[in-house]
Amino acid sequence: MRSLLWLRRDLRRGDHPALLAASGEAGSHEVAVAFVIDPALWGPAGPVRRAWLAASVRAAREEYDGRLTVRVGDPREVVPALVRETGAASVHVTRETTPAGARRDRSVARAVSTAGAAWVETGTPYAVGPGVVRSGSGEPYRVFTPFARAWRTHGWPGPAPYPRRLLLAELDSDPGAERLLDDALTVDDLPALPEAGERAALERWRAFREDGLTGYAAGRDRPDRDATSRISADLKVGALHPRTLLADLADESAPGVERFVTELAWREFYADVLHHHPRSAWSDLRAGLSALAYDTPEDAVEAWRRGRTGYPFVDAGMRQLEATGWMHNRLRMVTASFLTKDLHVWWPVGARWFLQRLIDGDVASNNHGWQWVAGTGTDAAPYVRVFNPVTQGERFDPDGTYVRRWVPELGHLPGGSVHRPWDHPKGYTHGYPRRIVDHAEERREALRRYHAARQLR
Known part of the structure; x- marks a missing residue:
């Protein structure tokens, strides 16, 4: 009988154990391949992240000879409906282990069983x-x-082989899903994304x-x-x-x-x-700093989000993120340190912003990377380590090339002077903002709060 392959974080045809299992289960029958746009995930995503996913789904459809159906809705309803529509005897997925993904899959598996199909998890991302x-x-x-x-x-x-025999079912996509993909790919001012697929x-x-x-x-x-x-x-x-x-x-x-x-x-x-440790998705893995005092400076957080902090290296990173959906890893650490230790904001605020915008945003790597910087996670860097946004720029962007690329207001400053516009007589002539905080003072404040929290343990 037919089998159904539900694609999620596995938008490819090669080295695909779940596809291999679906093909083997179907035998001489067809495999229906589907992707479900879940509004709960699609809605909060930023435009660049949505565009990348849309392009990736469209590219995967080409890999499956045009026979990948796209539906929109709650997977707990859409996947069982596909079972009934296709007559599939089994639903095949790549095993999901993130907390939200695993919870979703348990619910979908129960609904699939009620619809009369087996739930089969094969492989891992x-x-x-x-x-x-x-x-x-x-x-x-x-x-x-x-x-x-x-x-x-x-x-x-080693990599999984291609199925020896694969017959693909042809199913209509949901017109609403196709409109979402079209809309995502035609948003104004989208950056030139990498070719997907x-x-x-x-x-x-x-x-x-x-x-x-x-x-x-x-x-x-x-x-x-x-x-x-x-x-x-x-x-x-x-x-x-x-x-x-x-x-x-x-x-x-x-x-x-x-x-x-x-x-x-x-x-x-x-x-x-x-x-x-599924709770560590949005809570500190290490409880040692549970007494640490945090602030909620809305104006300062907004300046951080928009790349208007007055610290060129930080602002360049945040603008790269907003414009392209990607940020260099060195800047991920520097911008995270600035939010958590210069602005004294709890790391989930920044982690959520990154996840909504990064085209490579992955909850495990993103959120634990934030905790590494904040000093509350695995291999926690000592909390007393505070990235200096000026010297980091001078060390890793010594000629100021990166900053000038993303902060045009400083494009007239030569070489490494771009990292210290306050020391240049023309540093602010093109509208670059003044520093919203004094890094040296906020570093001392971060350490004061750290030592106070340690005493309250």
Whole structure:
């Protein structure tokens, strides 16, 4: 009988265990392939994030020979309706382990069972499924370095083969869903997004392997250079599987290979932590700073969101995020530190803003990255470490190229002077805002609050 493959974070056709299982279950019958636009996720997303998802869904449809149906609505209602419409005997998905995704899937599975179909989870968005890697005593890891060591020792399977036989059902899409995709892709002032889809992602990956890996370790912290892979957005929507990347790197010896694999390990680590500690999605993993005092400075937070803080490196990062749906990782740390330790705002405020806008926004990596900066998560950087937004810019954007690209009001300032417009006689002649806080004073205040919170433990 027919089977139904429900795509979520796996918008590809290659290296797809759930597709392989759906094809095997269907045998000589057809596989219906569907994507569901969930208003609960679509609504809060920013325009660039929606456009990237829309482009990725459309590209996946091409990979499935035009036979990917798109529906809109609550998956608890839409997926059982598809079961009834197609007569599918089984619904196949890639196993989801995020707290919200797992809750949704439990509800959908019950509705699918009521509709008369089996619920089958196969594979994972990660090289090693969250929950698998454990210490010698059987405990989950909460520190990255031992996790990464155990993760490498455990290893991962090779890429899944293509199905030997695959017949795709042809289903009509929901006109309302198609309108949402059209609208998302025709919003005014959209940036030039990367080409979406599995084929384009593989081409980006091959180009990076050939030309970018050698200099990756040395250049990955420089936002003024094109020195990163830029495939995080492809991993987010599942146009690529990390197992594919790791298989390609198995025999590589370029200097940047070890560093790149380590970055993949961070992604796996955060997913594992979230699996074991689902409350850490939106609450501090470590309770040691539960007494820390936070502020809610609405005007200052809005200035941070819009890139109007008066600190050029911070503002460049926030403007890059708003304009492109992506931000260099160095800037993610610097802007997060500014919000949490210069403005004294609890990290979920910033984490939610990032998730709504980042095309690679992943709740595990994003929210635990914020906690790393805030000092309340795994491998917590000491709270006393406060990123200096000026010296960070001078170190990682020494000629000011990155800042001038995103803060045109400072385009007339030469070289590294762009990081200190207050020291230049023409620093404010083109409308750049004055600093909303004094970093040195706020650093002292952050440390005062930290020590006060420690005493209240």
